[in-house]
Amino acid sequence: MTDLVTRPDADADDRDGATVDGGSDGSAPTVAWAPAEPGRPKKKRTALWIGLPVGATLTALIAASLVLIAPGASVAGVPVGGLTAGGAADAISARLAETTVVLDSPDGTFEITGADLGASVDAKALADAAFAENPMWNPSTWYPGSSDAAVTIDQATATAALQSAAPDLYVAPVDAAVTFDAASASYVTIPAVAGEGVDLATVQAALQTAFDSGQTSTTVDAAPVAVEALATTDEADAAVAALNSVLETVGFYVGQERTVPVDRTVAASWLTVSSDGGDFTYTADPALIQASVDALPAAVNRDAVNANVITDSSGGVLLEQVAGVTGRALESTDGIASAFASQLAEGNGVFPLTVAETPFATTATERRLEVNLSTQMTYLYENDQVLYAWASSTGLPSSPTTPGSFRIGWKTPLQDMGCFPGATYCTENVPWVAYFNGDEAFHGAYWHNNFGNVMSHGCVNLPVASAKFLYDWAPKGTEVWVHY
Structure with a gap:
């Protein structure tokens, strides 16, 4: 066994299969390697420690590819590759806001940004479309190039910004206006007056071109051009026509009847006309309307008036002596002022009132005339009772009064x-003539006083006062019975 010198701080179990034997004399310890166990391979952890970060990275990349736009994609020159749709929308809006238009004029140069002009694009829709068409997960869509975006500017914002940035180039136009003329009690138009300034269409086109090409700045010729007013004369004329139409019909209605008309000047005092960039609108003040609402009960409420009619014997109406009038009472005035104000703001001056109605009764009076040729008497019947009976003079034998019903x-x-x-x-000058049969008539006879005897050429002669009463009493259509 080979002796190996270990690190002084080596642990006893620092190696697989090694034992540490310290010398009894205090000498350095030695390590004795034990032979490996048969059939036990050595452990290799390299793949494990390397594979974990690679797998996590790959998973993250896959997840990112599902929400990111493909590399190389751009919208109107704004690079959006590798961005989410939300990030792309922010980038598109930011680029447009900072894009600068330099106005070159004889009085110098002036700068104005897309933000100053109120410029906008539908950045969200463009970014969503860029992702939909060029997702990172689809390599075939990588590096697709750029797509265009339609730029718009807010006219009112742009006009104000240009006027502020280049005041020497700008003469403000005067908007058309609508005013009430007390002399004619009508609304009239104050025409618009054109001004001078920078052509908004030119500025917008320059901004569009710069944005499409990815430039952050562009220069345009800022020679003054005519600038039309935002509120045009035609728009004011249309508002005047609508307002005067309201004044023609304004009032409180019961059914089709304008029961309480409102004076044109009073109605105009309720209204405020305004214009925001040419869009004329008008509002009404409920507090001003309330005074007219408070007076409605006195003007609307009434008692029923019974009708009185003259009829023939079959009930047919010959004359309406007194017209029947339905009674009515306004149910409530709560909320009328506010509701009418809302109507007027919409151009409707006809306000319907809700009333409770009381029907009227009808009194019928039947009237008819009778001439008795035998007795030379004329009778006035009312409701089948003799009202008056007068001696009269009918036709002589040579010109008799014709019997019959007329x-x-x-x-x-x-x-x-x-x-x-x-x-x-x-x-x-024969007075109070009422014909009933051809040329035969009741009339007054001032030339004789022989009533009760035949005297006439076929007419029924009466004393003048009696003839006047019959003339007024018997309406057209009154039945006449002539008999013996």
């Missing part, structure tokens, strides 16, 4: 009778 037709308060060429008589 109805009152044409009526006139005054006319000449028989006064035409070839006529056998002429009586002027």
Whole structure:
């Protein structure tokens, strides 16, 4: 056995199969190697210790490949390879925000960034698309090149930024406005006035080109051009038309009836018109509307009014003496002001009211006339009872009054009778004429006082006062019975 000198600090079991024998005289210990056991191979741990980190790394790489974009991918010149979709979206937005447009003008150069212009792209959608089309787990999609992204700018933000960055190049346009004209009680348009400034389309195109090519800066000619107002005259005209339409119909309605109209000037005082970049809107103040709401019960509530009609013997209405009116009462005014304000903001000035209605009753009065040729009497019947009976004068034997059932037709308060060429008589200014059968009529006879005897050319003569009463009492369509 070969003697080996060990490290002074070696442990007794420092080696497989070795024993340590210290000298009895204090000399250095020796190590005696025991022969290896037959059939017992030596342990090799190298593969284990190396394999564990390699396996973990491989698993991590596989997991990463499932969420990362393939190497070489870019969006509008922004490298996104090796990034997650979220990281790519952030990178795209950051690049656009920092991309600079240099305005070159006779008054000098001015710089403005994408962030200043309110520039934006749909970074999330672009990043998601880049990952969907070029995932790292698919090597066939690696190094695909770049895809374009549509850049937009916020006009109001860009205009303000350009005006601030290059004030010498900018004359602000004047937006169109809408105002209420008290003289005409109507809304009118104040036209827009164009200004001067940097062409937004040129700036946007330059920003787009720089972003697409991956440049962080680009220069454009900043010669002033006409700048149209954001709120145009046409937009103001449209708002004026809508507002004046509201004023034409504004009010509180019961059914189709505008029961409580609202004065145009009052309605305009409720409204506030504003414009944000050309989008005209209007709002109404419920607190201002409330005063009109408080007055609604007095204007809307009413008692029912019963109808009174004149009918014939079969119940047919000849005349409505008193029109029936349904009673009504406003159920509640709670919330009306707020609800009406919301309607007005939407361009609707017709506010429907909810009312409880009370029906009206109808009183019918039947009326008819009777002429007795035998007794020369005229009778006025009301509800089948004789109201008046008058002596009258009907037609002479040579021009008799025709028996039969007729109805009152044409009526006139005054006319000449028989006064035409070839006529056998002429009586002027005959009063209170009510025709019932051709040229036969009731009328007043001021030229005689022989009532109760036949006297006429076929008409029924009455004293003037009686004829006036009959004229007013018997509406058109009143039944007339002439008999012996």
